[in-house]
Amino acid sequence: MSATEIVFNDVSKFYGEVLGVNRVDLRIPPGITSLVGPNGSGKTTLMNLMAGLVHANNGTLRVRGISPRNPGELMKILGYATQYDAAPRGSTGFDFVLAGLLLHGYSKPDAEKRAWAALERVSLTQAGNRKVAAYSKGMRQRVRLAQAIAHDPLVLILDEPLNGLDPLVRAETIALFREYAAGGRHVILSSHVLQEVDVFSDQVILIANGMIVAEGQIRNVREEMTEHPSQYLLQCRDAARVASLLFGETHVVEAKIDADGKTLLVMTKNRDAFSASLQQIALSGEEIESVLAADENVDALYEYLIGGRK
């Protein structure tokens, strides 16, 4: 078992007769990994399995070599900000983070220092002494994140961590994830806002109906999907002319000209051949201002892999 990876080996989880996840085989390397899938697809179950909050019915799972059934060891290296919005009644943000650190065995002065440092990292220092019950949704999100990172874990699991954050804090939080992952740690998160994970994830795991649909870097996943044409958006001076030239190529499946006459959407079965064709067209004197891959974001992957059932 790898001591630097999270490894799922044929893991299944059922809640009675309801499927959580089914026969999951995964290796998650360090870096930012996003779990993406529709509601009820099994993202939270995967996260809870990693954190030992639920147990697999079948298969084995190791988080950096540690079994989730051994919380005494696992939780030393794992921090988990769950989606559950509750906090112990009456506790302030500082108390909330401090309690977690005391359970980690830090001395009180050390725990207090770490608690304030964690609150500072999520920009919550000023509200630290206020009751969590009085926090806004975004602040609760941040205090949970502070508790998860306070003991400096090697594996950080975050369920919908960007929900309710304002743009500035969102940017700071994403920067925090990047900083964390850069140190060889795992940052595993789930999100419904597909575009945002597309921007900063090292790899994406697409999940639907409890099964892994695809995994890897988005671009790589896209390249493997040969049965679906790739889409490119071209900005050019004469879209009709470029379209007519491209229609002569066998790899081009479809071309749509936008009403402005300058934008062209091309679908091709062969990305390399398409690049060569574009080069030839450009060399022939046609002006092509920009070429943009239109379907390398997570939304497009959904369309292809899950059939739009988001």
Next chain:
Amino acid sequence: MSVWAQIWTIARLELFRVFFSKRSFWVYGLALFPVVIFTGHAIDSKFRQQRWGEGSRITPVMMDSFREGATGEEILEKAGTPQRDRKWTRRQRRDEDDEGPDRRRFMTFFDGKRQAQLNFSDGKLTSVRISPLLNFEEDRKIFAGVFQYFYLRLGIFFGCLGIFINLFRGEMLDCSLHYWFLAPVKREVLLMGKYLAGLIAAASIFTAGAALCFGALLFPHESGEVAAYLNSVGYEHLAWYALAAALGCVGYGSVFLAAGLLLRNPIVPAVVLLLWEASNSFLPDILQKLSVLHYLQSVCPVPAPMNSNAPALLRMLLSPAAPSSVWVAIAGLLGVTALVLFAASQAVRRLEINYGTE
């Protein structure tokens, strides 16, 4: 961090929540209810003592000399002015042979400790009832009864239900149990930490309740009588009552902690356990050993009084099981508790966070 340090850290973090949980605030009412009754009785006794003391008094010898057949005037001549003297007439006699109205009279005398109630009919003394204002022996028996029938069978039983069931089940309902599960401690250690917190809270509440009740029992009695009792067996009794209350929390606490892990509805284990404990005295010896109450009764210093006029079924349910020696009882209770906690530790290891189904 050692296991003991982890257990203590968990207990410390949990204590405030256990003591001040809105969900189990009624437990204080349960623990303090007999205190209110005993305090009320103590205050009433003090007031009566004061009120009667202000009136005329007779000597104890005089009080013992009242004999049936004496006339009211003879009594008044001998004993002087009574504390109360009421006259009334009964128009219809019980005995049809007698004619005319029945002239009744009622007098009370006080000798400083006892009250004599004298009833007259047609001018003759027909009955004398002498009752002490306060009866220490009787009060102690009443306390023994309240402790065993109320505290052990109901107060501590339901108090532990309220406190220990909520240690895990309450957190499931609040969606906050995962915070504990995300701590780097073994589930068994978490269980023990929470159990310790519940035990400290329950034992504090109920031993304090029983001790306050004991204090209220002593309060109206003469200081000399109280000092003599305390110096002979009083402190020892108090210690045994406190130990019985604490052991009750140890035993019932473990059972309800396990029930909170295994079952969603607390009513079911409460009813089953209540029936089990009530029917314990009918069970064979070996099964009696699986009852918390069986051991607790053996630890109590004074046997609970049983009114011979109580309904047969009630007497049967309240009759104690065959007693064990005190140390065997304590060891037995701790043994049963260890077994139950072991079962609970197996359950908590399997427990999953699934708030959606709560």
